[in-house]
Amino acid sequence: MNRSSRLVRLLTIAFGTALAAFTPLSAHAQVPASVLAAAQHPVDEAPLETPVFKAGIATIEGIVVGLPEGQEQTNKLTVQCFYDNPVTNIQESYQITSDQQGRFKLDIPMVCNGQVLFRTDDYNHYIYLSPGNTSTIYLDLSAKTNGAKWVLFDGANAALNNQIDALSSIRIINYDAYDAYLSSIAGMSLDDYKKYIDKQYDTAMVAVETLNPTPNAKRLKQLELQHERLHDLFFATNDLKNATEAQKDQSGQDNQQVVIPQPDKAYYNFLASSPINDPFSLYIALYGNNINSCKYLMPKRSRINLGNPKPAYLAHIKATQPLTAQEIEYADYLIAEHFDNWSPKRLKAFRKGLTDYTTSLEKTGKLSEEAQAAVALFKTQLNDKNTKAEALLTALIECINSPAIRDLKLPQETMISFAPLLEPSRKDSAFQAGVKAFTRTYQPIMNALQAKATTQEPLDYLASIIGTNQGLVFDLITTQNASKNLETKTPLSDAALDLLADLGNPFYKAYLTDLNDALKVELEAKRSQGGYYIRTAPEVPVDSLFAALIKPYAGKAILVDFWNTWCGPCRSAMKSLDPAKPDLAAQGVVFLYLADESSPLDTWHNMIPDIHGEHYRLTSDEMQHLRQQFGIKGIPFYLVIDKQGVKTYESLGFPGVEAIKNEVGKVSK
Known part of the structure; x- marks a missing residue:
């Protein structure tokens, strides 16, 4: 399996896996002649369908044939299947052991037509499955012994799957020779690496043409290579770092930290002409992972939650929720209390408190060059009269938490000099209790709005690269972000699910609601089991x-x-x-x-x-x-x-x- 796949079952919504209950077949039977003929001369029955989201069960049935006489009782096979769900970016795994006749059957929940990794001890390839349909796989051990084609398919997607053996060997990077790959890219710049990958990609595309597969198989293999190229370019920094470290290990150089420059926006210009927004990409297992990578193109910046409800969120609650008169008063109070709405007098006092704190740091005489740089950066923002209170407090926390300052372990008593300025302006304890209760009641809505706002910046960054803010890639980034809670066994709030209704396709909210309900049932069952x-x-x-x-x-x-x-x-x-x-x-x-x-x-x-x-x-x-x-x-x-x-x-x-x-x-x- 490629390096991008997470070999951990994070969430499985399965409706049971069972051995097939169909007519027994002799363990030393042969592959039907019609299946052999179709495998030798695959023909597309119809043009590829544009994938449409429709959750359903794809079934894979299989049997081992061609066993020598007397080995029937040892004819057992362990089968694993891994499905990378593009809607959640969660890899779902399934496993079964065949019966003594070599038969097995797996039901795999999928959201659309696509690839599933099929794995046994001797076979490890992506195959195409379709919800609502059954695909059959024959593992012919006698043919394997003779060096002939020994894995053959029947049923749904048979023509595609029967061409996998020949096409699967065409890759941009040969991971069976990973060390050689690292050696070939060691010392490259990002631009050099991009040229290297594009050259390998062009070679692979020519190899597909040379094999002359059916039109459907050709289209999907080329699409798979396009996504492999995206994946390799997304992980350029990681691979270049590994290559440099491997080179240093071989040469016996000291193990200093390897620093590879982070890609800038111009580096990602390959996305504009890529299939990242093409619905046919749903056929390809890597697509969901590439969608996930698109979330992290924007340079990293720290995010600090100061616990102060944003006025825009409170305004949304006032506009959409049936608030009482008292709740409206609480909302208006919190809006007025927000950092950005402070009076000039309060902001001036706050700035003075921050200035006193930075002065106390400098007077310790213990600041290293790195610590002095962190303090100087903060003072630059402090001296900018246009910087508002929330941005100042965020900058202060970043300064305090910087390794250079944190490692000094200095006392922070001087924080007291401006801490009172963060206290609420209205001291009435009964009123403050009501404010806290109001905040707790509407926190799920504010959390959902915050999550949406947090994801918007990466979406805007991506849109500036590919030239549009519409399409499948933006929908799936949103659904994958919402699904993060499911990975940690945390049900989604109603507010988080409601935000999915803003997407054009009603499937997303309905599907994640079903997963959410299934998770709640699972959690309740686990709690009752104890342990x-x-x-x-x-x-x-x-x-x-x-x-x-x-x-x-x-x-x-x-x-x-x-x-x-x-x-x-x-x-x-x-x-x-x-x-x-x-x-x-x-x-x-x-x-x-x-x-x-x-x-x-x-x-x-x-x-x-x-x-x-x-x-x-x-x-x-x-x-x-x-x-x-x-x-x-x-x-x-x-x-x-x-x-x-x-x-x-x-x-x-x-x-x-x-x-x-x-x-x-x-x-x-």
């Missing part, structure tokens, strides 16, 4: 926190997993370890999961039913102390604690299932 336990951290001094956390499990081996809901590698590692947990639990091993407040509470509650063990959600201060105590530089981070409460092992990053089993096994006996 996970929510614990409250003991109220002890932070120096004694870890000892207090493991005290209830004295006399048992403990695997401690530091994680958070937003950490993809953490979630992937948990899924990898999950099959081994029952055996470890039978040995008395305790699984202790530690997250912190950066994991949204609702998301944390929704995810942990899938993660059997003891769960704590610590405060940020508590987690920071544990990071310092154990020197934790990132997550996932693992500790193994023996029965006497002594740490025997630690690992930054998932070391693998066998390593975990070995280390825990040493102390669980």
Whole structure:
């Protein structure tokens, strides 16, 4: 599978997979003559249909044939299928083992015609499936032994699939010789790399012509190569960095950090003539991943949530919601309180507080050159009289959180000098309680509006490159952004789903609503199964926190997993370890999961039913102390604690299932 695919099942909405219940066939039967003839001379039955979104079940039936006499009872096959859903950008995985006659059947939910990765021990290719239709695959072992074509197709998309073997070898980059590829691009500039990929692409397109496939197969293979080219160009910086690092390793040079310039807007001019907005791209598995890459073309900039409701969102709520007179008063108050609506007097006092803070930093005499540069950058914005309060506070937080300032660990008492200016102007406690209740009630709407605003800038950036702000690419960026919550087992709010109604196709809202409802049912079922336990951290001094956390499990081996809901590698590692947990639990091993407040509470509650063990959600201060105590530089981070409460092992990053089993096994006996 190509490097872009995420080999983790993030969300599966499946309606069951089962062995086929059709007439048994002798294990040493042969492929039907009609199938052999069609495979040898494929013919397009009709022109390609323009893909249309319509969720349904695509069925793949298969059988192993051509077994030698006497091997019927060993005729079993494990089949995996991976579907990259373009609407959600979530890879859904399915697996089944054939019966003893070599038969299998998989039902795969899809949103339109497209590619599915079909994998066995000996066959690993994308095949074309269609919702509402059945495709049949024959695996002829006798033909394989004789070096003949041994994978043949019948049913839906047979003509396309029967040409896969010849066409699949045509690639822009040969990943079977990845080291040679890295060697060939080492030291290239971005422009040189683009020329290199385009030359490889042209060669591949000629190779397709040479094979003379059917018109449909030719069109889809060329479209696949176009998307492979996009993918390679999107990941240019990553590959050039890997190439430079590999070259340094081979030459024995010191391991200094490799810096590759980030692409500018001009680099992405290839998108204007690409099929990124072509509905036929839905046939291609890479399309959803390329859509995802389009979200990140714009240069990165920090985003800080200051917790102050934006006037535009409050105005939207006033215009669309049946507010009471009291709620309207709360909304008007919050609009007036917003940073950008401060009076000149309040803004002047705020600027003075910020100036006093920067002066206190400079007077420490501890600022490095990098720290001085961070402070100078902030002062430039502070001295600009046109910079409003919200932008100033954002710039201050960026300054304080810059590595150069943060590493100094300076006291921040001077923040008090302007902190009162952030307090509400109306001190009435009963009124403020009403404001908080109002904010909580309408927070889902404001969150949905914020999410839409956050995604708009990348959309505008993309539109300026491809010359339009309309089309499939913009719809799918929106649906993929909405689907992020589904990855973390967090149901979408009604407000988030309502925003999908703004898209031209009603399919999007209906489809994601169905997925959302299925997730709610799944979460409720998981909660009722148990196996996970929510614990409250003991109220002890932070120096004694870890000892207090493991005290209830004295006399048992403990695997401690530091994680958070937003950490993809953490979630992937948990899924990898999950099959081994029952055996470890039978040995008395305790699984202790530690997250912190950066994991949204609702998301944390929704995810942990899938993660059997003891769960704590610590405060940020508590987690920071544990990071310092154990020197934790990132997550996932693992500790193994023996029965006497002594740490025997630690690992930054998932070391693998066998390593975990070995280390825990040493102390669980």
